[in-house]
Each structure stands twice: as C-alpha cells, then as structure tokens.
Amino acid sequence: MSTxxxxxxxxxxxxxxxxxxxxxxxxxxxHQPPWLSALAGLLLFWATWLWWRDQRLPGRWILLPLVGAxxxxxxxEFHTLFGRDAxxxxxxxxxxxxxxxxxxxxDAMVVVTLGYFLLLTHYFYSQSIPTGxxxxxSMCLVTGTLIRLHxxxxxxxxxxxRYATLLCLQAVPFMLVLYLLFPRISGPLWGLPSDAHAGMxxxxxxxxxxxxxxxxxxxxxxxxxxxxxxxxxxQKLYWRGPVMxxxxxxxxxxxxxxxxxxxxxxxxxxxxxETTLEAHNQHWLLALEAPNALxxxxxxxxxxxxxxxxxxxxxxxxxxxxxxxxxxxTSEDPLTLRRNLALPTELNPKTRSLGSQWQxxxxxxxxxxxxxxxxxxxxxxxxxxxxxxGRNGIDExxxxxxxxxxxxxxxxxxxxxxxxxxxxxxxxxYQGGEHNPLDGYLVVRQSxxxxxxxxxxxxxxxxxxxxxxAVSPSRIETGIADALPFGEPLPALVQWRADWVxxxxxxxxxxxxxxxxxxxxxxxxxxxxxxxxxxxxDADWRxxxxxxxxxxxxxxxxxxxxxxxxxxxRDPARQLWQKALRHLARRQVDxxxxxxxxxxxxxxxxxxxxxxxxxxxxxxxxxxxxxGRSDNNLKALREAVAQLR
Amino acid sequence: MGILAKxxxxxxxxxxxxxxxxxxxxxxxxxxxxxxxxxxxxxLIVMLIGAIxxxxxxxxxxxxMLAGLGIVGMIxxxxxxxxxxxxxxxxxxxxxxxxxxxLLTLDNQRGSPRLALELEAEAxxxxxxxxxxxxxxxxxxxxSTAKRGWLELPRVRLSSRYxxxxxxxxxxxxxxxxxxxxxxxxxxxxxxxxxxxxGGERSGDGGQEDFAGFRERQPADSPRHIAWKASxxxxxxxxxxxxxxxxxxxxxxxxxxxxxxxxxxxxRIGILAGWVLxxxxxxxHYGLSLPKLELAPDGGERHCxxxxxxxxxxxx
Numbered sequence: 029m030s031t032x033x034x035x036x037x038x039x040x041x042x043x044x045x046x047x048x049x050x051x052x053x054x055x056x057x058x059h060q061p062p063w064l065s066a067l068a069g070l071l072l073f074w075a076t077w078l079w080w081r082d083q084r085l086p087g088r089w090i091l092l093p094l095v096g097a098x099x100x101x102x103x104x105e106f107h108t109l110f111g112r113d114a115x116x117x118x119x120x121x122x123x124x125x126x127x128x129x130x131x132x133x134x135d136a137m138v139v140v141t142l143g144y145f146l147l148l149t150h151y152f153y154s155q156s157i158p159t160g161x162x163x164x165x166s167m168c169l170v171t172g173t174l175i176r177l178h179x180x181x182x183x184x185x186x187x188x189x190r191y192a193t194l195l196c197l198q199a200v201p202f203m204l205v206l207y208l209l210f211p212r213i214s215g216p217l218w219g220l221p222s223d224a225h226a227g228m229x230x231x232x233x234x235x236x237x238x239x240x241x242x243x244x245x246x247x248x249x250x251x252x253x254x255x256x257x258x259x260x261x262x263q264k265l266y267w268r269g270p271v272m273x274x275x276x277x278x279x280x281x282x283x284x285x286x287x288x289x290x291x292x293x294x295x296x297x298x299x300x301x302e303t304t305l306e307a308h309n310q311h312w313l314l315a316l317e318a319p320n321a322l323x324x325x326x327x328x329x330x331x332x333x334x335x336x337x338x339x340x341x342x343x344x345x346x347x348x349x350x351x352x353x354x355x356x357x358t359s360e361d362p363l364t365l366r367r368n369l370a371l372p373t374e375l376n377p378k379t380r381s382l383g384s385q386w387q388x389x390x391x392x393x394x395x396x397x398x399x400x401x402x403x404x405x406x407x408x409x410x411x412x413x414x415x416x417x418g419r420n421g422i423d424e425x426x427x428x429x430x431x432x433x434x435x436x437x438x439x440x441x442x443x444x445x446x447x448x449x450x451x452x453x454x455x456x457x458y459q460g461g462e463h464n465p466l467d468g469y470l471v472v473r474q475s476x477x478x479x480x481x482x483x484x485x486x487x488x489x490x491x492x493x494x495x496x497x498a499v500s501p502s503r504i505e506t507g508i509a510d511a512l513p514f515g516e517p518l519p520a521l522v523q524w525r526a527d528w529v530x531x532x533x534x535x536x537x538x539x540x541x542x543x544x545x546x547x548x549x550x551x552x553x554x555x556x557x558x559x560x561x562x563x564x565x566d567a568d569w570r571x572x573x574x575x576x577x578x579x580x581x582x583x584x585x586x587x588x589x590x591x592x593x594x595x596x597x598r599d600p601a602r603q604l605w606q607k608a609l610r611h612l613a614r615r616q617v618d619x620x621x622x623x624x625x626x627x628x629x630x631x632x633x634x635x636x637x638x639x640x641x642x643x644x645x646x647x648x649x650x651x652x653x654x655x656g657r658s659d660n661n662l663k664a665l666r667e668a669v670a671q672l673r
Numbered sequence: 674m675g676i677l678a679k680x681x682x683x684x685x686x687x688x689x690x691x692x693x694x695x696x697x698x699x700x701x702x703x704x705x706x707x708x709x710x711x712x713x714x715x716x717l718i719v720m721l722i723g724a725i726x727x728x729x730x731x732x733x734x735x736x737x738m739l740a741g742l743g744i745v746g747m748i749x750x751x752x753x754x755x756x757x758x759x760x761x762x763x764x765x766x767x768x769x770x771x772x773x774x775x776l777l778t779l780d781n782q783r784g785s786p787r788l789a790l791e792l793e794a795e796a797x798x799x800x801x802x803x804x805x806x807x808x809x810x811x812x813x814x815x816x817s818t819a820k821r822g823w824l825e826l827p828r829v830r831l832s833s834r835y836x837x838x839x840x841x842x843x844x845x846x847x848x849x850x851x852x853x854x855x856x857x858x859x860x861x862x863x864x865x866x867x868x869x870x871x872g873g874e875r876s877g878d879g880g881q882e883d884f885a886g887f888r889e890r891q892p893a894d895s896p897r898h899i900a901w902k903a904s905x906x907x908x909x910x911x912x913x914x915x916x917x918x919x920x921x922x923x924x925x926x927x928x929x930x931x932x933x934x935x936x937x938x939x940x941r942i943g944i945l946a947g948w949v950l951x952x953x954x955x956x957x958h959y960g961l962s963l964p965k966l967e968l969a970p971d972g973g974e975r976h977c978x979x980x981x982x983x984x985x986x987x988x989x
Binding site: 112133134137138141144145147148151152155159160163167171174175177178179180182183187191195196198199200201202203206207210213342547548549550580583584587588591592 | 699708709712713716719720723724725727728729730731732733734735736737738739740741742744745746748749751752755756786788789801803834835836837838
C-alpha cells in the first residue's frame with residue numbers, strides 16, 4: 029500500500045488541471061477578442077496533445093517568446109497591460125501557458141489558485157444567476173482538482189468530485205455568515221481603471237436619427253420601479269432623461285452652460301416610488317415627471333432632469349416621489365426661450381417656411397400645435413426602419429418619406445414649432461413600462477426608450493407634447509410591441525406575446541429582480557438594517573468583527589464536532605447484547621472482556637439459576653444474530669432481551 | 674530538565690510511546706498552513722480587494738465561500754489524522770548498510786478513507802500510505818543503517834495535507850521499536866577447519882556422511898542432532914547424538930583470535946560475520962568463539978542468526 033513520496037505530478041492528475049483551466053477561462057470567450065481565445069485554446073490543445081502522446085513539455089526558450097507575444101498582443105489590443113479587460117486577458121494567457129509548464133505539484137497549485145482567481149473575473153461581466161451557478165459548479169471542479177492533487181491516484185474521479193461537493197456545501201454556512209456580517213465598504217478603494225464600466229447600454233445625452241431606434245431593439249432592462257401605491261396609468265409614465273435644446277441640423281444636444289433654477293407648481297398630491305436603476309454610466313436618474321423630494325447626492329437641474337452627483341456605474345436604488353400634474357416654469361428666463369427658438373439657418377427651408385407661414389397667419393400657438401399633430405396623424409407611418417435621410421433631414425421626413433420613429437417625430441415637431449415662433453425642445457427618456465404581476469414591479473426596458481417634445485406656452489410654462497402619440501396612440505397606451513407591425517426588428521422577448529411565454533418571462537424576471545434586490549443589492553445600508561433588526565442598531569466594524577468571530581467559531585465547533593466525532597454505527601446485535609449485559613450487571617454479574625457469551629451463560633447458570641434458561645436463549649440468539657448464516661435474527665434476540673427483565 | 678526541554682517534550686513527543694497501540698487524539702496533532710495555503714490566502718486577499726473595489730456582490734460571495742472552504746479544509750485535514758490507530762509491529766534484522774524496515778499497522782475505524790498519509794522517520798525519505806474506509810494498512814518505514822547493534826526507531830513524523838493541501842497536519846509518533854543490525858560482513862577466505870587439520874570436502878548434498886555411531890549428548894549440542902530413535906531404545910540412558918565420520922573435520926571454529934589482531938575491532942567483527950555467512954552458505958557445522966562468549970558448533974538458519982546476533986551485540 030505504500031509508494032515512495034514525490035512532489036512530482038502524476039500523469040493522471042494532469043487532465044484535472046486541463047479541465048480546471050477550461051472551466052475557469054471558457055466563459056471569457058464571450059467578451060474577449062477572438063485571437064486571444066484562439067491563442068488560449070491552441071495552447072490548451074497543445075498541452076493536451078503533449079500529455080496524450082506523453083511527450084516532453086516545451087523548454088523555456090520556446091515559452092518565453094510565447095509569453096512575450098501574448099503580452100504584445102494584449103498591449104496592442106487594449107493599449108495597456110493593466111486595467112480590467114487587459115488584466116483578465118493576461119490571466120487567461122498565463123493560465124494557458126502554465127499548462128505547458130506542469131512539472132511538479134507546486135505548478136499544479138499555481139494553476140488551481142489561478143483558477144480560483146479567474147472565477148472572480150467573470151463577475152466583472154455578469155452577476156446573473158446562471159453565472160453564479162456556473163461558477164459554483166466550476167468551484168467544485170477546481171476543488172476536486174485540489175483533492176485529486178493531494179490525494180494521489182488513490183482518490184478516484186468520483187470520490188474527488190463527491191468530496192469536493194461535500195466540502196463546498198460545508199463552506200456555504202461560512203459564506204452566508206461572512207456575506208451578511210463582513211463589514212461592507214462602499215465605493216472603490218482607489219480610482220478604477222478607465223475601462224471599469226465599459227460596455228453599458230443606455231440613453232445617450234445626444235439624439236440623432238437612429239440613436240433611439242437602435243436602443244429600442246434591446247430587451248435589456250433599464251430600470252425597475254416599485255410604486256408605494258397603485259401604478260399610474262401607462263400614458264402618464266414619462267421617465268425624464270436629458271433635455272436637448274441645441275440642434276445643428278442632425279444632432280440634438282444638451283445645453284452645456286448654466287441653467288436657471290426650475291420652479292414647479294404641484295397640482296396633484298405626490299406619489300412616491302422606489303426605482304432600481306441598472307448601470308448606464310450617466311448621471312440622470314430617469315425620474316417620473318415632475319420629480320420632487322430627491323434622495324441625497326442628487327439634484328434637479330433647470331430642465332427638470334434629476335441627476336446624481338456621481339455617474340451611475342452600478343445598479344442603484346433611489347427613493348423618489350413625483351407629481352403627475354404640475355406646472356413648470358411659467359415664467360421662463362428670456363435667454364432660455366431664445367435658445368429654444370434657434371434653428372440652423374439654410375437647413376430645412378421647407379419646414380421653416382411652413383412654420384413662418386403659420387406664424388404669419390396669426391394662428392394661436394394651441395392651434396399650431398394641433399395642426400402639426402393633425403399632420404402627423406394623417407398619413408405618417410410609425411416604424412423602426414425609416415429610410416436614410418440626407419442633409420435636410422427634417423424636410424425629407426416631413427414632405428417625402430413620412431416614415432419614422434419617435435426621435436423623428438419629436439425632432440420634426442420641435443423644428444416646426446421653433447419655425448413658427450414657439451419655444452420648443454426635445455426630451456429624451458423612457459415611456460411606459462411593463463407591470464410584472466408576480467412581484468408588482470414595473471419593468472422599463474431599453475425598448476421603452478422614447479423622445480418627446482416640450483413647448484413653452486405663455487401662462488402655462490413648459491407643456492409636454494408627444495407627437496408620436498398622434499401617429500401611433502397605442503405606442504403610449506400599451507407599448508411599443510403593439511405599436512409596431514410584426515416583423516419590425518424588435519427583440520423576441522418584447523415581441524412574443526403568447527400568454528405562457530409572458531408568464532414564464534414574468535417569473536424569470538421576478539426571480540432575477542429579487543436576486544438583484546436581495547442578493548446583489550445587499551450593501552452597507554441593508555447590512556445596517558439587518559443588524560438593527562438583530563438588535564444592534566448602530567454597529568461599527570468592531571461589533572461586526574466580534575459577531576463574525578462568534579458565528580464563525582460556532583460554525584467551526586459544530587462542523588468539528590460533526591466531522592470528527594461521528595462514531596460508526598454500531599452493530600444492532602451488539603447493542604442488544606450490551607443492553608443484556610447491563611441487566612446482568614445490575615444483578616452483580618459482570619462480563620469479563622475475554623468471556624464468550626456461552627461461558628457467561630454458564631456462569632449465569634451458577635449464580636442465578638432462575639435466569640439461566642432465559643439467558644441461555646439470549647446467548648444463543650446473540651450468537652445466531654452475529655455469526656449465524658441467515659440475515660435477520662435480530663427479532664429473536666430482541667425478544668430474548670425483553671424476556672430477561 | 675529545563676522548562677524549555679519539558680515543554681518540548683510535552684509538545685513534540687520526544688519520549689517513547691511504548692509498544693501499545695496508539696490512538697491519535699487532538700492533543701497530538703498539530704496543524705499549520707502549508708505553502709499552498711499561504712498562496713491561497715494571498716490570492717483571497719487580492720480577490721477581496723478586487724471585489725470591494727469593483728463592488729462585486731458575487732465576488733464577495735466567492736471570496737467568502739473560498740475562505741469557508743479553507744476553514745473546512747483545515748478541519749478535514751485534521752480529521753485525516755484524527756482517531757487513527759497505530760500499532761507497532763516487528764522489524765527484521767538487517768546488515769549494516771542495508772535499509773531497515775519498521776512495520777507499523779495503521780487502522781482506520783472510520784467509514785471514509787484516509788489518503789495521502791506521509792510517514793517520515795528520516796528526513797527526505799517519506800512513505801506515503803492510503804487506508805480504505807474501515808481498513809488497515811501495513812507500512813514499512815525505511816531507515817538506513819550504518820553501524821551494528823540495536824537501532825531504535827527515531828521519532829516518526831506522520832503528516833498529511835489531504836484533502837486540499839492548504840494545511841499540513843502532523844503528529845509525532847515514538848513507538849518503542851528497535852531493529853537488530855548485524856555487522857557488515859567482510860568477505861574473506863574461511864579459516865582452516867579445526868581441530869582436525871585434514872578437512873575433507875563436505876558434499877553438503879545430504880545423506881552422504883558416514884555414520885560412525887552414537888555418543889552421549891553434551892549440553893552444547895544442538896537438539897537437532899539428537900538421535901531420538903536411538904535414544905528411545907534406552908529410555909533410562911542419556912540422550913544420544915549421532916556421530917558422523919568426518920563430521921568433526923568440518924566442524925569449523927570461527928574464533929575472534931583467528932582474525933588479524935592488527936585490524937580494528939569492527940573489521941575483525943566484519944570478517945567473523947563474513948565467515949559465518951560463508952560457512953552457512955556452505956552448509957557447514959560451525960561454532961563461534963568470542964571473548965567471554967562461546968557458541969557451540971551447529972548449522973542452520975537459526976544458528977546463523979544467533980551467531981550474527983552475538984556479533985552484532987559484541988562489545989570487545
């Protein structure tokens with residue numbers, strides 16, 4: 029049973045390391061440059077091939093240039109060797125290279141540690157439930173590798189994996205205690221690399237034809253809202269984002285300068301709600317119009333857009349309240365009004381002349397608005413696939429193509445209004461949302477992105493006009509999927525409307541939402557709430573550390589007791605025999621350790637003749653149960669023990 | 674004995690455990706993180722900093738889970754040694770320069786196997802053992818020998834890093850075991866047979882000796898040579914020994930005095946050991962004379978061992 033010791037890696041342990049490398053790096057294929065995945069795959073294949081053919085591993089003179097080439101490639105691709113993406117890429121390359129250097133157990137330990145480390149890097153890209161499950165399985169595999177490495181060939185794959193699963197399960201209580209009680213630190217410890225929040229989708233702060241219709245093709249969730257009371261009707265749900273006032277002929281932009289303060293008159297009682305914003309790397313909160321009562325670190329600007337001081341780079345919750353009937357800036361700064369009348373000269377001559385015609389005819393502003401909306405309602409088509417427009421985009425849209433998405437309608441309407449002398453501007457944001465009946469949340473997706481117009485009317489202030497509603501009322505009342513004909517490039521998730529699909533989707537989203545709220549959203553604030561519920565209202569890190577210490581020691585003690593002091597289950601026949609011996613001991617007959625049952629029976633006959641028969645039967649039954657051929661003689665023994673009393 | 678020495682003895686088992694079976698309890702098992710464990714810890718700290726910096730909720734969970742795994746691994750490493758029953762066994766004599774093997778029996782009374790146990794008596798020569806659930810394993814601990822005499826089994830370090838390799842648990846065993854080390858034999862021509870110089874070749878094939886009658890048994894005679902049948906004819910008389918013609922010619926006296934006194938003692942003992950082996954190989958009848966010790970002529974395995982033992986323990 030004994031083999032000479034060695035720190036060398038045994039051949040059969042190597043496939044475990046290949047599996048570890050594969051499981052911990054494979055999901056990175058999704059967001060890595062293809063050449064990098066190809067390189068890593070090739071290295072893994074090479075290592076496997078060498079192992080399969082039992083050939084020598086390549087020497088240093090071939091590995092060093094390879095490392096150099098990998099680093100150079102990463103440097104060219106990412107322009108740095110550090111930072112999030114480049115760092116992950118480096119780790120993947122190191123992992124693949126290390127497989128060509130597996131000589132001793134120490135190399136294998138490096139692979140395993142690197143594997144555990146790589147597991148963390150996946151969370152940079154996704155913290156969804158499937159990612160969590162995949163990583164849990166990978167963790168078991170890596171742990172199995174560790175067990176196989178240290179157990180040697182005596183631990184079979186089955187045994188290693190089962191043992192690894194057991195160990196991971198036993199680690200779960202520690203994880204829970206630490207997760208709940210480890211002092212949470214909010215915010216980055218130091219400046220994050222510039223690519224830390226790359227690749228987030230969301231509303232941009234400019235609008236040009238196509239920018240919102242592209243967004244509308246994504247089913248990603250922009251934010252979730254939970255109202256304290258009932259959900260207001262859909263056509264009132266305007267989530268306000270950036271307000272765009274300057275126009276250069278194609279693109280609408282925010283005004284960069286200082287804005288005068290806003291003045292809002294509330295005409296209805298405010299409704300309060302909590303919104304959970306997905307990261308979009310911008311400042312605005314996408315609050316319901318018109319926001320009042322804002323959370324700390326956020327403010328309203330002169331265009332009624334609620335914004336956070338820091339860009340929202342991670343999922344964040346805000347408590348807000350809003351008034352749905354309001355009056356906004358009834359007296360407006362003249363500079364702002366002038367800015368909202370400006371149009372690029374020379375562009376869109378037809379639209380401008382139409383506007384000035386209306387103005388010259390002395391129509392009231394209200395009539396002009398109605399006329400414009402009536403124009404849209406007559407023969408315009410609402411579509412995600414409008415034709416490309418040229419230099420005079422607004423003219424082409426209004427007088428030729430007449431096909432467009434909300435951004436076209438909003439832009440054309442604002443240009444027309446400005447030409448007619450009414451101050452107007454474009455507002456970006458989201459409209460509507462989908463109510464999930466399972467958890468009561470309102471889900472707003474990127475496909476709900478919207479743009480509308482705002483005109484300033486004397487005495488009424490800024491008034492929201494949604495020209496899209498004139499073309500396609502269903503867009504505002506029920507949602508984008510109803511407004512667009514089938515076959516438009518909407519995401520399948522938004523388009524499939526069969527009941528069972530919808531129920532399934534609601535369920536999945538409700539699970540995801542509670543995952544986000546309860547698990548991922550567990551932060552400093554929630555930790556405080558939990559502790560005050562535990563009776564520690566203002567716990568500092570010292571309290572937390574001692575609580576942690578107590579809980580962890582309790583767990584260690586429980587686990588130790590459970591794993592170390594599990595006695596093997598005793599033979600039931602033996603237990604019955606012990607019971608009979610205890611009966612005898614009460615009658616001053618002790619069984620000597622060397623005494624056989626029959627010898628004891630003999631002695632019982634001498635000392636207690638009245639017990640002799642019963643004990644003789646007992647001894648026979650015991651011998652039969654322990655050494656007899658048939659399997660189940662316990663019944664006779666049990667009866668004999670019972671008779672001894 | 675100073676306090677430090679006492680402490681060392683209490684902690685690190687420098688005293689003998691005797692020959693009784695020994696059960697490893699928690700007071701005998703030490704545990705510290707291994708090099709792999711330190712690497713793991715450093716990786717965890719870096720991972721925790723990463724998880725905090727990027728505010729990764731699941732990153733926190735992963736780090737905490739791995740920390741829990743470390744703690745669980747520690748308990749399981751300890752468990753791999755805990756409650757192990759160790760019974761010292763025997764040890765076959767060897768010649769100096771050879772490797773002695775001390776037999777230990779490890780009993781696992783738990784249902785789950787214990788893998789990757791390392792026993793090390795001599796630095797750099799560990800033996801790795803695995804025991805199945807409810808099984809036992811017989812382990813031969815090798816120990817190289819240099820000089821003749823009794824070789825005590827030094828303190829044995831029983832260690833394990835199984836299952837995760839993040840911790841090393843170990844215990845010191847000091848079972849009272851010793852191995853007899855025979856002197857290293859030096860090959861040299863056998864001395865002339867004595868006392869009759871005209872020694873003929875003994876065939877050694879057996880059955881060729883000329884029977885020459887009986888004589889009374891002397892206390893030095895081996896019981897092997899008693900002629901039981903002949904003795905049975907005279908129940909009252911003394912036990913008889915068969916006498917062979919020429920048998921006395923082959924009776925070799927391996928005497929300390931026959932070795933060159935100019936040589937040192939160890940060499941002389943080695944020469945004697947070589948002679949014993951050569952005589953035994955030739956199936957001769959030989960006796961051994963040492964100062965203060967006399968072994969009557971005889972042959973066979975046991976006689977050979979007795980001679981070698983005398984040589985091993987001989988103090989000139």
